[in-house]
Each structure stands twice: as structure tokens, then as C-alpha cells.
Amino acid sequence: MKNISILLTDNNSINEKIIVKSLKKLKNCKLNNIIFIGDKKLFSKIYSFSKNIDKFIFLNINLNKKNYFEYLKKITLASIRLFKEKKIQAIINMPLDKKKFLNNKFFGYTEFFSYYFDNKKNETMLLYSDKFSVSPLTTHVEIKNVDKIITKNKLIEYIKNIENF
Numbered sequence: 573m574k575n576i577s578i579l580l581t582d583n584n585s586i587n588e589k590i591i592v593k594s595l596k597k598l599k600n601c602k603l604n605n606i607i608f609i610g611d612k613k614l615f616s617k618i619y620s621f622s623k624n625i626d627k628f629i630f631l632n633i634n635l636n637k638k639n640y641f642e643y644l645k646k647i648t649l650a651s652i653r654l655f656k657e658k659k660i661q662a663i664i665n666m667p668l669d670k671k672k673f674l675n676n677k678f679f680g681y682t683e684f685f686s687y688y689f690d691n692k693k694n695e696t697m698l699l700y701s702d703k704f705s706v707s708p709l710t711t712h713v714e715i716k717n718v719d720k721i722i723t724k725n726k727l728i729e730y731i732k733n734i735e736n737f
Contacts, residue, residue, distance in 0.1 A: 652689055
């Protein structure tokens with residue numbers, strides 16, 4: 573089976589609540605390992621139960637409250653490293669406050685992640701399921717700026733990325 577990582581981003585969001593409510597399903601899923609990456613002090617409930625369940629691994633990375641951007645960068649790079657080393661096959665990121673974590677340097681986490689993964693600026697957000705999938709052509713852009721971002725080439729690139737997926 574597969575291993576995944578879950579990035580514990582914003583402790584002021586619903587991250588921990590979602591994971592705690594999903595504990596039974598996560599525990600019984602077919603994945604070999606689930607690696608939680610985040611600050612064990614801020615996500616203490618997840619850290620506590622991860623010590624008692626064999627398939628759960630907690631990789632602690634401390635949050636410096638003066639620099640949320642650096643924390644996000646560290647947990648993301650740790651997960652990318654695991655992926656490139658073929659220790660995980662997928663990465664899940666949890667909700668975050670974009671204003672607090674991205675320092676207005678990126679539209680959203682998709683662009684941030686893409687920058688640190690390969691810096692090719694060819695990211696495509698895809699919300700996928702077996703029955704229905706959605707890929708927004710713009711992400712986290714004010715409606716007044718959408719027409720500046722959508723181009724024929726961007727549409728073609730998105731279609732190719734989805735087809736490759």
C-alpha cells in the first residue's frame with residue numbers, strides 16, 4: 573500500500589478538528605503510514621494519538637510565531653523531500669489563513685507548493701473524485717482580475733496537466 577503525509581498548517585483553523593473526527597477512518601484505512609508534519613505543541617491531540625497508533629508518524633517542526641511563512645515552508649519542504657525520496661506517494665495540505673502564512677507572495681497554497689516543488693509555474697489545482705472532478709482555472713484571484721489571468725495557453729496547459737494526471 574501507500575504512505576502519505578498530512579501537512580498541519582494553521583493551528584487556528586479546523587485542521588485538528590477534522591483529523592480528530594476522522595481518526596477512526598484514518599486508523600482503519602488501507603494506507604501503511606500516515607505522516608503528520610507540524611508543530612506537536614500546536615497540534616497536541618494529533619501528536620498524542622499518533623504515539624499510540626503504529627501507522628501514524630508525527631514529524632515535529634516547530635512554529636516560530638513571528639514567521640508563519642517559514643513554518644509553512646519547512647513543513648512543505650519536509651513533505652516534498654519525503655515524496656522525492658519515495659517514502660510517501662501523496663501529500664495532503666490542510667486549510668490555512670493565506671494572509672498569515674503566505675505573506676502576499678503567492679495567490680494560494682497551490683502556487684506556493686508548486687514553487688517549492690519544481691518552480692515551473694505550471695500548477696493545476698484539481699479536486700478529484702471517481703464520480704466528479706473540478707479544476708478551477710484561476711485560484712484565489714479577485715474576480716476583477718480573472719480576465720487578466722485566463723489565456724488560451726493557460727487553458728491548454730491545464731487540460732494537458734489534467735490529461736497527464
